[in-house]
Amino acid sequence: MNQEVLTLWPELEWIQDEGLRNKTAKTWELALEKSVLTANDLYRIPFTLLCGPDLKVSFMTHKRCVVHLAKKSGETMNEFFKDQLPVDMDVLISGAILADVGKLLEYELDEQDMAVRGTYGKYLRHPFSGVSLAEQCGVPPAVCHIIAAHAGEGDMIKRSTEAYIVHHADFMTFLPFTSRLQY
Numbered sequence: 001m002n003q004e005v006l007t008l009w010p011e012l013e014w015i016q017d018e019g020l021r022n023k024t025a026k027t028w029e030l031a032l033e034k035s036v037l038t039a040n041d042l043y044r045i046p047f048t049l050l051c052g053p054d055l056k057v058s059f060m061t062h063k064r065c066v067v068h069l070a071k072k073s074g075e076t077m078n079e080f081f082k083d084q085l086p087v088d089m090d091v092l093i094s095g096a097i098l099a100d101v102g103k104l105l106e107y108e109l110d111e112q113d114m115a116v117r118g119t120y121g122k123y124l125r126h127p128f129s130g131v132s133l134a135e136q137c138g139v140p141p142a143v144c145h146i147i148a149a150h151a152g153e154g155d156m157i158k159r160s161t162e163a164y165i166v167h168h169a170d171f172m173t174f175l176p177f178t179s180r181l182q183y
């Protein structure tokens with residue numbers, strides 16, 4: 001596995017199936033190859049462009065938080081619901097790691113080295129570019145479905161259990177940053 005990707009994503013080790021783990025890592029490797037962003041930029045740029053330039057939560061901090069929340073949620077659901085609502089942990093973790101991989105193609109850097117949405121990203125949001133990258137690396141449909149459905153686009157279709165988990169882990173850690181009741 002590519003060392004740069006493994007350093008970004010120690011959570012790859014949680015994927016039990018070696019084939020899926022390698023395909024997940026390969027997708028990130030391909031995204032970094034194609035992106036104007038480097039791995040180091042991902043520790044620097046804010047996780048969303050919607051909170052202005054002062055947001056201190058980096059892309060990697062948010063993405064890793066979502067993966068940790070998704071894993072804990074899946075484990076808790078498996079513990080309580082057992083075979084009534086089985087969660088495939090490998091599919092869930094791979095999907096959570098890959099949900100925003102397409103953002104590496106969505107962004108461009110402006111003159112101040114700040115991330116902005118580029119022309120490609122305006123035409124193809126990251127759920128689409130993410131699926132494209134993942135399919136090139138042999139990632140299976142159950143995981144590509146999570147990438148496709150994790151954001152608002154997924155509201156138009158029926159989500160798998162694993163996609164629901166990633167969607168909510170993502171949004172519960174996004175919406176309070178952009179819009180929350182404060183008193």
Ligand SMILES: [Fe+2]
Binds near residue numbers: 099100126150151
């Ligand atoms: Fe996203």
